[in-house]
Amino acid sequence: MLNKLKxxxxxxxxxxSSADGTVLMKTEGRAARGYLCTHSFVLAIFIDTLENFPQEAVRYITLLLAGCPGIHDYSLQLSSEGGGLCCYYDKNMTAEIMAAEIEKHLALTRYLASRLSCYQRYDRRGNDEVK
Known part of the structure; x- marks a missing residue:
């Protein structure tokens, strides 16, 4: 899998990582972390720190991921480091197919990061709504 990712x-x-055996990488300047499973690979791309993840944003992202059939393999991962968008990849995918899927994953991550910045702007102004 490591050779395929490279x-x-x-x-x-x-x-x-020598600390916990996860696969660490960068994708377009964003930190990413991979987890090897028996039949799959899970990739989490960093979105933002927890300080920039208000509850409203977590609810929005969760509903978006649950409500869109085309993105059912995605999930939101929150940890002490921050929030990341996770996606499942079959280990049998070719590097070319995986690259195309990771490109979609990165695009969705960027979209969610832009939505978070809207929450941050409106939150600083004291508004409850994101427009």
Missing amino acids: KIPLLGDVHI
Whole structure:
């Protein structure tokens, strides 16, 4: 899997963490972390820190991911480091197919990050709504 990931142009600095065995990498300047499972690979792309994740944004993202059939393999991961968008990838995918899917994953991550920035702007102004 590591060799397959290294062939994907969007991913850089792909290596295994000595601390916990996860696969660490960068994708278009965003930190990403991969988890190897028996039949799959789960990739989490960093969205933002927890301070920038208000509850309203978490609800919005959760409903978006649950309500859109085309993105059913995605989930929101919250940890002490921040929030990331996770996606499941079959280990049998070719590097080319995985690269195309990671490109979609990155696009959705960017969209969610832009929505978070809207929450942050409106929150600073004291408004309850995001427009």
